Amino acid sequence: MYETPDDLQDENLVRTGAIRVYQANDFEGMRLAGRLVAEALDMIAPFVVPGVTTQEIDDRIREYTLERGGLPACLGYKGYAKTVCTSINHVVCHGIPGDRVLKDGDIVNIDHTVIVDGWHGDSSRMYSVGNINARAKKLIDVTYESLRLGLEQVKPGNTFGDIGYAIQRYVEDNRMSVVRDFCGHGIGRLFHDAPNVLHYGRRGEGAKLEPGMFFTVEPMVNLGKPHVKVLSDGWTAVTRDKSLSAQCEHTIGVTEDGLEIFTASPAGLFRPN
Numbered sequence: 001m002y003e004t005p006d007d008l009q010d011e012n013l014v015r016t017g018a019i020r021v022y023q024a025n026d027f028e029g030m031r032l033a034g035r036l037v038a039e040a041l042d043m044i045a046p047f048v049v050p051g052v053t054t055q056e057i058d059d060r061i062r063e064y065t066l067e068r069g070g071l072p073a074c075l076g077y078k079g080y081a082k083t084v085c086t087s088i089n090h091v092v093c094h095g096i097p098g099d100r101v102l103k104d105g106d107i108v109n110i111d112h113t114v115i116v117d118g119w120h121g122d123s124s125r126m127y128s129v130g131n132i133n134a135r136a137k138k139l140i141d142v143t144y145e146s147l148r149l150g151l152e153q154v155k156p157g158n159t160f161g162d163i164g165y166a167i168q169r170y171v172e173d174n175r176m177s178v179v180r181d182f183c184g185h186g187i188g189r190l191f192h193d194a195p196n197v198l199h200y201g202r203r204g205e206g207a208k209l210e211p212g213m214f215f216t217v218e219p220m221v222n223l224g225k226p227h228v229k230v231l232s233d234g235w236t237a238v239t240r241d242k243s244l245s246a247q248c249e250h251t252i253g254v255t256e257d258g259l260e261i262f263t264a265s266p267a268g269l270f271r272p273n
């Protein structure tokens, strides 16, 4: 006898390519998962200071999450061995926590996903370590604003292309670039579900948004060119030109008249000033 992974015992929990539409009841599950991620990202803020290692951040977030009944979704995901991703400076995404010590002037994205009662919440934010320079500050500001503008497009009848267009236009108007090699994703009972949510595109293109769709928007923005490469560890994605990169991510649900942000910060810390 061998065991079938839980996710595959139920044929409804396999990525089919179709965009899932959830029911009104399902929003409550997403709220609980989203809130726990947001609380963990709030909790860690005072610890993201010069001298701390990314492993200490990972340990704190793992303990915090487990104590509150959440499962770290990244831990063991496709062989990933940590709870969060910590992506520093020119690391675009999927930086692996370890003995790297944060130093004054670093910018770091912390990306965390939890499972609560089978529902996934996925969010990331930027943290400034000590004093950062004006270019880094501008990059973070543009990245947050691009996410905000993308989310402003989320309402029934608009399309995924409207979201991508809003993000791309704002980023490029600021002479920065949108990473093409990674995208947002459907989420809910699955961590990474259809569709791929592109952070660039054309107005009116792509699938139409419908109430009950759950997905992430998570633009990665580079000060230089958009091109990335993945290091030999198989995870860490960096800018090819070594330029600084930033990202932020929310998990949202489409409602009758707009959206609900499941990963909004209870402490109002999503976008630090």
Ligand code: MF3
Binding pocket: 074, 075, 077, 078, 080, 084, 085, 094, 111, 112, 113, 122, 218, 235, 249
């Ligand atoms: N949280 C990331 C996302 O936004 C995925 C990280 S997968 C991991 O989709 F395995 F690297 F953790």
Ligand code: CO
Binding pocket: 122, 184, 185, 216, 218, 249
């Ligand atoms: Co995500």
Ligand code: CO
Binding pocket: 111, 112, 113, 122, 123, 124, 218, 249
């Ligand atoms: Co994420």
